[in-house]
Amino acid sequence: xxxxxxxxxxLIKTRGQQVTLSCSPISGHRSVSWYQQTPxxxxxxxxxxxxxxxxxxxxxxxxxxxxQFSNSRSEMNVSTLELxxxxxxxxASSLGWNGEQFFGPGTRLTVL
Amino acid sequence: xxxxxxxxxxxxxxxxxxxxTYCNSSTTLSNIQWxxxxxxxxxxxxxxxxxxxxxxxxxxLTFQFGEAKKNSSLHITATQTTDVGxxxxxxxxxxNMLTFGGGxxxxxxx
Numbered sequence: 001x002x003x004x005x006x007x008x009x010x011l012i013k014t015r016g017q018q019v020t021l022s023c024s025p026i027s028g029h030r031s032v033s034w035y036q037q038t039p040x041x042x043x044x045x046x047x048x049x050x051x052x053x054x055x056x057x058x059x060x061x062x063x064x065x066x067x068q069f070s071n072s073r074s075e076m077n078v079s080t081l082e083l084x085x086x087x088x089x090x091x092a093s094s095l096g097w098n099g100e101q102f103f104g105p106g107t108r109l110t111v112l
Numbered sequence: 113x114x115x116x117x118x119x120x121x122x123x124x125x126x127x128x129x130x131x132x133t134y135c136n137s138s139t140t141l142s143n144i145q146w147x148x149x150x151x152x153x154x155x156x157x158x159x160x161x162x163x164x165x166x167x168x169x170x171x172x173l174t175f176q177f178g179e180a181k182k183n184s185s186l187h188i189t190a191t192q193t194t195d196v197g198x199x200x201x202x203x204x205x206x207x208n209m210l211t212f213g214g215g216x217x218x219x220x221x222x
Contacts, residue, residue: 042213043155045209045212059113090154098204101145105153
């Protein structure tokens with residue numbers, strides 16, 4: 001089985017711009033979660049989608065949004081980028097509720 | 113909201129020494145998961161513990177889930193350079209959202 005894939009792997013943006021990151025889960029996995037990882041804050045939960053519905057949302061501002069498509073692929077969008085949004089964004093898929101998370105390689109976002 | 117704390121944040125050991133990381137949750141957990149992230153890599157699932165007092169072993173790694181299901185530990189016997197990385201615990205919180213601890217970064221001197 002192919003693993004979780006994320007595109008792009010690296011991204012450089014400037015403040016005020018917006019960005020869309022993509023995640024393709026493992027085939028058959030319907031749950032997709034997004035995390036932000038920074039050296040100081042560790043792994044912070046952004047949101048989780050299951051069958052195109054957002055089931056959970058972490059404590060992030062409304063500039064962070066996401067969606068899931070009928071094929072379980074997911075995208076997350078960050079609008080009006082700030083310097084503090086520079087981070088590794090990880091997507092993880094799982095079979096169900098709180099199951100083993102399979103992480104993708106991440107997208108390294110740098111905001112200048 | 114739920115908090116998951118891990119100690120220590122960093123640990124330097126000489127190759128061959130033992131290593132332990134501890135995880136504490138502010139709330140009772142239905143289960144706890146452990147992940148390992150190698151430098152430059154992404155977290156990889158190691159194990160899930162579900163039962164109170166459960167102990168599981170994977171070669172040199174021993175995982176424990178506390179009796180009250182609020183704490184857990186990971187012990188590595190005779191560390192090797194391949195054990196280098198950050199070890200995270202994670203538990204489901206409100207809304208079954210998975211909350212990760214801050215991680216323990218293990219460095220091994222050969």
